[in-house]
Amino acid sequence: MDPRTVDHLWVSARNRDLARALLDPTLAGLQPSPWEWVAVITFYAAVHAVNAYLWETRRYAPSTHGERSAEVRNNPSFSACWLSYRTLSRVGYYARYDERYSLTEREASELLDVDFRAVEATVMLALGRPVPAW
């Protein structure tokens, strides 16, 4: 793989693991609650996973979320994870910019365990790499 692809995958996994750490039961009761940040971190884990695929296959680096989202929506390689990516985009935007938005721990956990997992698995399979176990 190209070094830039490797870098994107590394950042994606780092963001994933950071979101997992914030969801760890040993941090239960953490105040203020980190659930909106889990959504943001999880979205950017997905962004870098998608960037890894686009760079490896086409040397393409989207410059906006809109460009990246259009790729995920229209590229058949991403069809298995488009709905999950769309959910992560929506919640990630909300969590970044709306000061009155709130998420529950269960919802934050689902974003990582269901939606990011779908994006990660789709990308890794498309790249011919093993899907990480976590």
Place this chain on the structure above:
Amino acid sequence: MVGVAARGSGRRRWGVTPARERRALEVGRAFAEIIRDNPVVHALWVTADIEEPGIYLWLHTDPMDLTAESRLLGPSMDLIEERFPGEYILVLPKHADNTIGDPRIPPRPDAVQIPLR
């Protein structure tokens, strides 16, 4: 006009032109046609290109969790994306379960409400 009030609010704007404002209203009205018969949807606002380039559709709905949001919005989002394939459109439900304070308050000072019914 969509986005105009943001000029004095400190939010970053991405060059909202009259054409973009018209486009945002066009998208908003089209989405209203799609969603207006859904009984859990009570109000719709549109903003454009405020924090990031895109058209943002804010829906005041009955309370629901993320799974229910995706179930409610999925088909409607598919339709609006098919109609405006070149636009980055996010549909953002706001309700008592995901909003601190009153979810009936417009999401932004510059948001334009689109009549649903």
